[in-house]
Amino acid sequence: MATSLNYQLHDIVEMKKPHACGANSWEITRVGADMKLSCTNCGxxxxxxxxxxxxxxxxxxxxxxQKEE
Structure with a gap:
């Protein structure tokens, strides 16, 4: 399993608190000094x-x- 420092684009992560829509899973859409996440339920x-x-x-x-060849 990945350690806390190895995040990749399009990983699905669970956060400690759920989103207002009720979902608790997020897709990583940007990795860098800032992280951008999209809710998997409402977008x-x-x-x-x-x-x-x-x-x-x-x-x-x-x-x-990983489909890069």
Whole structure:
């Protein structure tokens, strides 16, 4: 399983608190100094610093497929 520093685009993660729509799974859509997440239920996007992301993440639910050849 990936460690807390190995996040990839399109990983599905679970955060400590659910979104207002009730879903608790997010897709990573940008990785860098800031992290951009999209709710898998309603599609709402949020951005947060990597520091805040590391504090708020609970676990990685699904790792993105590696199809680069």
């Amino acid at each position: 709402r996007g949020i951005m947060m610093s990597r520091f805040d992301f590391n504090k708020r993440i609970k676990k990685i639910l699904q790792v993105a497929n």
